[in-house]
Amino acid sequence: MNKVFMSGNHAFAEAAIRAGCKCYFGYPITPQNELGEYMAGNIRNAGGVFIQSESETAAINMLIGASATGVRSMTSSSSPGISLKQEGISFLAGFELPAVIVNVMRGGPGLGNIAPAQGDYFQATRGGGHGDYRTPVFAPASVQEIADLTRKAFDVADKYRTPVMILGDGMMGQMKEPVVFPDKIEDTVEKEWALKGRGNGNSRYLASLILDTSEMERHNWKLYRKYQEIEANEVSYESYMVDDADVVAIAYGTTARIAKGAIKRVRKDGIKVGLIRPITLWPFPSKIIKDIAQRVRKLIVFEMSTGQMVEDVRLAVEGSVDIHFHGRPGGVIPTPVEFARIMYREYQKQKKGSL
């Protein structure tokens, strides 16, 4: 397919349709309305299902129903709506049903505002709802990556029978960029676990209620082993100018783009800063960060929050290197100049420290 110029929100939708997504359920909320609007016309034209639900709660439960029949399905929302979906995401994890959930984050807590933010990192990467589970989380940083990771999210969801979250932000959703989509596929994989009516076979059921504690424990360990497998296989990150770097920045999504801009600036002055951009937030690229910590003098974590991912960085390096955190919460979008200033300052500090 040729290059097209498209917004992130439209790209989520187009990529989902091309991944064989047949059902979309959602409730309007800014800054991701264009995703549902695109689906309303296009998924129905492609023979799929679009429902504007009465709430995000209803949307995620419709998705549960559709996914239980083995059909690729998606929902999307922004922060407050994602909170409402958490009960359903917990059920998806318990039922072991695949699903793709897009969160185009905005400022919070509460209604917050409609500007881009990264305050839902904890919620996304820690499971979010109740109970002992995890969800893989993808963090795109361009419209092209939105297209690629949406396809990947459906594959990972099916492969591990798990809900997958794509964590974007208002900037990712609204921004327009050139994008080339992968070819459309039909989801023809036979899902032997799907409920299709018993036919001539035995009846089956999907239940998350497991009253017997030892059976529930077995189920929890089974899920845990699956999460271990995901941790072993699915970690993804981009490293940018890391090889000769003395200081490495860590940032995802929109913040990573800004950090790249800043790195280009400071490099002109011979300031050797690199970037690790986690593409999966869970599983987190802990190993590469731990390795880099052995040979650089400082890590700088940039987030559009008061500091959430920075905790995973701390866990990864286990105190082996200095970490500076710079955050802009509340929907404020930092600039490359601002990040560059932080890089200069922290770079000079570590230089002095080494004398």
Place this chain on the structure above:
Amino acid sequence: MKLKNKWPKYYKKDVSTHYCPGCGHGVVHRLVAEVLEELDLGKRAICVNPAGCAVLAYKYFDIDVIESAHGRGTAIATGVKRAKPELFVFTYQGDGDLSAIGTAETIHSANRGENICVVFINNAVYGMTGGQMAPTTLLTQKTTTSPGGRDPQFDGYPLHITDVVAQFPGVTYAERVAVNSPAAVLKTKKAIRTAFQVQVDGLGYSIIEVLSPCPTNWKMSSIASHKWIDEVMSKEFPLGVLADRRKRG
């Protein structure tokens, strides 16, 4: 006359019930299983079971079943039916499930006229959690959370959710029935059959509300429960067809 015990095809054998003696759930389960067999729907049926005493419905129904979070049954049923219209989809829900926590899903699935069936067990209490007040609890009725009897000043009035959705053009069939006598049970079966046929014919949403005894939480004998449905409960919730739009063009 010789009585024959005919076991419904889609009701599992050799399971002992978890329902209390005199509970209406078991009766309605059996009726549903019989209708599934008579209309030959069992092979392509999906039941969406609730959080409530019927959370274990899959122990009895020998068809595919998916559990729902409390109140979300009709949203899940919507997803199943829209994804696979060839399946026969019904929810089985209690009054707390359907008319408290799940009110929005109930109203909007009905208003969209989803081609699904709803079997609604109204026992005027929260059975599973130990007999708290439900939206359907009658005025002056004592429950663990209305210990002095339901008082409208504090607790509001019994909610007639089936009468509400019966007003919607999207609702094809709505009927209120009971299971407190052999005649009432037969009527209930007929109502369930009608509702299921509505979906088979592609005519849209149907809901059957069943006034159903909960002797345990009503703190009554089974017989007294049946009498109470006749003399008290069905005065608040009159039996009968509440909507029938099968003939619209």
